Amino acid sequence: MFCQKTIVSKITYPLFLLRHGRQGTFRHLRALRKLDFSRQAAIDIQARQDRLLTNILNYAFDHSSWNRQRFIDAGIKRVDLQSPLVLQSLPIVTRAELRENMDEILSDEIPRAKMLSSKTGGSTMEPLMFYRDGNVLDYRMAFELLLNEAAGWCIGESWVNYWGHLDDIPSEEVMRKIKYTIANGLSRRMIPFNATFVEDEKLAELASVIRRKRPTWMFGYPRAIGAFARFIIRESIELPPVRGVLVTAEPTTPEDHEAIEKCFGVRALDRYASRELGMVSQECSAHCGLHIMTDNVHVEFLDHEQGKVESDSIKRIVATDLHNRAMPLIRYETDDVASPLSFPDVDCGCRFSGMPLMTSVGGRITDMFIRRDGTWFTGLDVPGMRMAETGWVNQIQYIQTGIDEVTVRIVRGEKFTDEVMPYLQKEVDDVFVSSVRLTPEFVDRIEKTKSGKFMYSIQKTPEEEIRRVTGAPAPRSTPTSN
Numbered sequence: 001m002f003c004q005k006t007i008v009s010k011i012t013y014p015l016f017l018l019r020h021g022r023q024g025t026f027r028h029l030r031a032l033r034k035l036d037f038s039r040q041a042a043i044d045i046q047a048r049q050d051r052l053l054t055n056i057l058n059y060a061f062d063h064s065s066w067n068r069q070r071f072i073d074a075g076i077k078r079v080d081l082q083s084p085l086v087l088q089s090l091p092i093v094t095r096a097e098l099r100e101n102m103d104e105i106l107s108d109e110i111p112r113a114k115m116l117s118s119k120t121g122g123s124t125m126e127p128l129m130f131y132r133d134g135n136v137l138d139y140r141m142a143f144e145l146l147l148n149e150a151a152g153w154c155i156g157e158s159w160v161n162y163w164g165h166l167d168d169i170p171s172e173e174v175m176r177k178i179k180y181t182i183a184n185g186l187s188r189r190m191i192p193f194n195a196t197f198v199e200d201e202k203l204a205e206l207a208s209v210i211r212r213k214r215p216t217w218m219f220g221y222p223r224a225i226g227a228f229a230r231f232i233i234r235e236s237i238e239l240p241p242v243r244g245v246l247v248t249a250e251p252t253t254p255e256d257h258e259a260i261e262k263c264f265g266v267r268a269l270d271r272y273a274s275r276e277l278g279m280v281s282q283e284c285s286a287h288c289g290l291h292i293m294t295d296n297v298h299v300e301f302l303d304h305e306q307g308k309v310e311s312d313s314i315k316r317i318v319a320t321d322l323h324n325r326a327m328p329l330i331r332y333e334t335d336d337v338a339s340p341l342s343f344p345d346v347d348c349g350c351r352f353s354g355m356p357l358m359t360s361v362g363g364r365i366t367d368m369f370i371r372r373d374g375t376w377f378t379g380l381d382v383p384g385m386r387m388a389e390t391g392w393v394n395q396i397q398y399i400q401t402g403i404d405e406v407t408v409r410i411v412r413g414e415k416f417t418d419e420v421m422p423y424l425q426k427e428v429d430d431v432f433v434s435s436v437r438l439t440p441e442f443v444d445r446i447e448k449t450k451s452g453k454f455m456y457s458i459q460k461t462p463e464e465e466i467r468r469v470t471g472a473p474a475p476r477s478t479p480t481s482n
């Protein structure tokens with residue numbers, strides 16, 4: 001086993017990346033490993049970010065005509081771009097603006113054919129095409145490997161990717177499947193598992209794969225890993241130990257944390273990353289917050305506009321990408337919310353101890369839902385966060401209109417199939433613990449609330465029905481930060 005790990009990390013994985021033109025990944029990884037991210041290096045960390053920030057601002061001024069006009073409109077001259085403070089004079093960029101002005105945002109220096117495109121997901125957001133150059137892709141992959149290392153995984157070890165449908169895995173043609181299996185075994189060593197599977201037999205299948213392949217690391221959606229952990233506990237299945245569990249893309253409930261810790265013997269770490277920005281922040285084992293990766297991205301925490309505050313403690317995350325020259329992304333409204341945290345009194349002592357801290361990310365507002373037995377549960381318990389990743393839906397929103405009555409608003413994704421509604425029906429029945437009348441409503445888009453937030457779940461059950469099952473009025477909305 002040790003031998004395979006060494007061969008993969010030293011020989012076959014580098015060759016695999018070379019074959020795919022991604023050999024820059026290990027070069028970036030070596031450079032990143034040499035950087036000092038500790039608390040003692042705080043001044044250097046800041047200086048490094050200031051330098052990267054002024055570099056990208058200057059590049060955007062010279063090569064992105066739409067950004068140049070933004071600078072000029074804000075009264076900023078090229079000479080002013082030597083100071084990182086100038087950033088605060090710029091207006092915020094929204095997705096809608098990006099979509100409308102893409103041609104003028106993209107660099108005039110990098111040929112379009114050399115840019116790599118990717119589409120963003122997110123259950124509550126409209127998808128958007130993003131562009132990057134190859135070097136940025138290498139850098140981001142290197143950063144991801146660095147953070148995976150920090151979370152307990154080493155290159156060459158097998159790991160479970162608990163995610164939605166993974167596009168690059170062939171499922172039909174035998175030769176392609178064999179080729180994929182060999183290439184995967186010699187490179188990423190990923191054990192993919194579709195997080196939309198909820199049936200016991202599928203979970204048992206994964207358990208036996210884990211027992212056979214002994215992965216060192218679990219990665220994926222906290223709700224899915226939490227559900228798997230509960231299954232393992234319920235069935236008293238013995239699993240080999242893992243070194244780490246990393247969760248991302250949706251909030252982790254206390255119940256999921258508890259089940260994961262009980263099942264795997266480690267507390268899950270949280271990561272905030274996105275297609276458009278790459279790695280933004282990650283929790284360390286001291287659990288003092290998520291360390292912001294200031295070498296990759298510049299993060300600002302801004303107040304909500306006057307009169308639009310959902311909660312005083314939650315700020316909007318506005319981000320500037322420090323590397324992507326193909327599509328300079330400066331003061332980008334992420335539509336996510338979180339709060340900055342101060343350093344703990346005692347140095348957490350992790351590799352990233354000098355990187356500033358933030359809370360876990362929210363971004364959606366959820367109403368509570370009610371079951372026929374009168375118990376309440378968070379709207380996050382109904383599936384959806386994962387739906388956009390599968391390409392099934394572009395946006396989704398649940399509205400409870402009565403006891404055992406739910407409307408689901410769906411903006412269809414490019415992979416929407418007949419399987420989606422039966423899947424949703426089963427998941428909704430499971431969390432409501434009854435047979436729910438689920439009514440789909442297919443729409444072109446789902447609007448934000450007046451406060452600029454997406455409502456993931458809305459409670460509209462008439463008050464008298466709620467009183468009938470509980471004898472008490474409905475609780476208010478809860479922002480899903482932390």
Ligand SMILES: [Zn+2]
Pocket residue numbers: 284285286291348349350351352353
């Ligand atoms: Zn730390």
